[in-house]
Amino acid sequence: MTTYVSVEGIARRYGPTTIFEDVWFGVARGEFVCLVGHSGCGKTTILNILAGLETPDEGAVIVDGTEISGPSLDRAVIFQGHALMPWMTAAGNVAFALSCRHRDWSRGKCDAAAREALRRVGLTHAADRKPAELSGGMKQRVGIARALALNPKMLLMDEPFSALDALTRGSLQDEVARLVTETQQTAFMITHDVDEAILLADRILLMSNGPGARIAEVVVNTLPKPRTRATLHHMPGYHALRDHVLDFLITRSKAFDAKAPPPGWSPRGVPEVTPAVAEPPPLAAE
Numbered sequence: 001m002t003t004y005v006s007v008e009g010i011a012r013r014y015g016p017t018t019i020f021e022d023v024w025f026g027v028a029r030g031e032f033v034c035l036v037g038h039s040g041c042g043k044t045t046i047l048n049i050l051a052g053l054e055t056p057d058e059g060a061v062i063v064d065g066t067e068i069s070g071p072s073l074d075r076a077v078i079f080q081g082h083a084l085m086p087w088m089t090a091a092g093n094v095a096f097a098l099s100c101r102h103r104d105w106s107r108g109k110c111d112a113a114a115r116e117a118l119r120r121v122g123l124t125h126a127a128d129r130k131p132a133e134l135s136g137g138m139k140q141r142v143g144i145a146r147a148l149a150l151n152p153k154m155l156l157m158d159e160p161f162s163a164l165d166a167l168t169r170g171s172l173q174d175e176v177a178r179l180v181t182e183t184q185q186t187a188f189m190i191t192h193d194v195d196e197a198i199l200l201a202d203r204i205l206l207m208s209n210g211p212g213a214r215i216a217e218v219v220v221n222t223l224p225k226p227r228t229r230a231t232l233h234h235m236p237g238y239h240a241l242r243d244h245v246l247d248f249l250i251t252r253s254k255a256f257d258a259k260a261p262p263p264g265w266s267p268r269g270v271p272e273v274t275p276a277v278a279e280p281p282p283l284a285a286e
């Protein structure tokens with residue numbers, strides 16, 4: 001896989017406080033990368049830097065060979081809140097984004113493409129409703145439809161399901177897993193939910209606690225796709241993977257010290273681990 005995004009030594013500082021520094025990683029074309037870490041370590045800042053909404057205090061982000069200098073419709077963001085325009089219908093919201101992306105498209109073409117995008121997320125029936133007439137999950141679906149309709153080169157998601165109830169969250173996670181696998185979408189997502197990361201990610205970046213946070217470890221998720229929430233925990237390797245990420249969050253994220261790093265760690269050579277292969281396959285059913 002070719003590297004699409006290259007994050008090269010970025011840092012964020014506020015006065016004397018370094019939130020994170022020396023952060024290096026890449027995202028390959030078609031890859032789904034999740035960033036996991038405790039509150040305050042700088043995850044949203046990193047996503048905003050990738051989106052071009054913030055500039056790093058040091059380092060650079062190279063996308064497709066060019067350093068980014070601001071936001072682009074090539075990198076669509078799905079936020080925690082859905083950020084829909086309340087006076088427009090669901091279809092209107094998606095069509096508006098499409099008309100910004102494709103200045104030469106007619107109103108009819110934008111509307112048809114918007115309705116197709118809403119169909120893909122199961123919202124055909126709600127296309128003509130305004131956000132106030134939609135549930136939280138439906139609104140978030142509109143946000144997802146809008147981002148996917150733009151056919152971005154990269155999808156950036158900041159805890160897109162965290163404000164939803166557990167049932168809605170689960171079904172949307174499955175939908176996003178299906179859609180990104182189908183479309184081979186390159187994606188970068190922040191989550192606090194370990195199962196969500198295991199469901200969606202090809203690689204999980206584990207960030208140590210701030211201040212002075214770093215990418216401490218990269219976990220390679222070898223569980224086969226397609227994955228669904230219903231089958232995930234039966235997959236051989238799932239428990240080893242989950243325990244590894246949880247152990248990091250509970251103990252190693254605090255203990256990590258970039259001045260006395262674990263053997264084999266360097267900012268540009270963060271160790272990749274593959275916990276799932278360490279777990280023997282379950283015994284065959286009698």
Ligand SMILES: Nc1ncnc2c1ncn2[C@@H]1O[C@H](COP(=O)(O)OP(=O)(O)OP(=O)(O)O)[C@@H](O)[C@H]1O
Binds near residue numbers: 037041
């Ligand atoms: N204007 C500011 N001045 C000082 N510190 C700031 C400012 N803005 C953000 N920070 C700090 O930067 C750090 C990183 O914030 P960020 O939102 O990126 O963290 P996060 O890992 O995404 O957190 P969460 O998981 O809670 O969303 C936080 O510790 C925050 O307190």
